Amino acid sequence: MQTVIIVVHLMIVSVLIGAVLLQKSEGGGLGMGGGAGFMSSRGTANLLTRTTAILAGLFFLTSMVLAWLAGVDRKPASIVGPAPATQSQPGGATPVAPPTSGGVLDTLKKVDEQQAPSGPQAPRSQ
Secondary structure (H helix, E strand, O other), rough: HHHHHHHHHHHHHHHHHHHHHHHOOEEEEEOOOOOOOOOOOOHHHHHHHOOOOOOHHHHHHHHHHHHHHHHHOOOOOOOOOOOOOOOOOOOHOOOOOOOOOOOOHHHHHHHHHHHHOOOOOOOOOO
């Protein structure tokens, strides 16, 4: 149902944009101006004004319906409710304990000392 309302909403928006662009502006713009037509310019202005007003009303109506549909499934959150569940490590992995002595740089220095090469070596491709 929400998809149908979204499609109708988008059609209303596209027609509303077209109706606004067709209206005669003070400078002429894209308005339907002059010449012989099936309606006078006053009749055209009234028709476009009414069409724009109706489309704007439908736009707001579909917007409110879509907002209501989006909020139907939302559950209220309580500030004083129970504490959230604790997160577990993915895959059942145990957390790595931080080093007890020194910092990260000291730990990296010890790892480098243990893996020190004995002589020149050729670069390895990965």
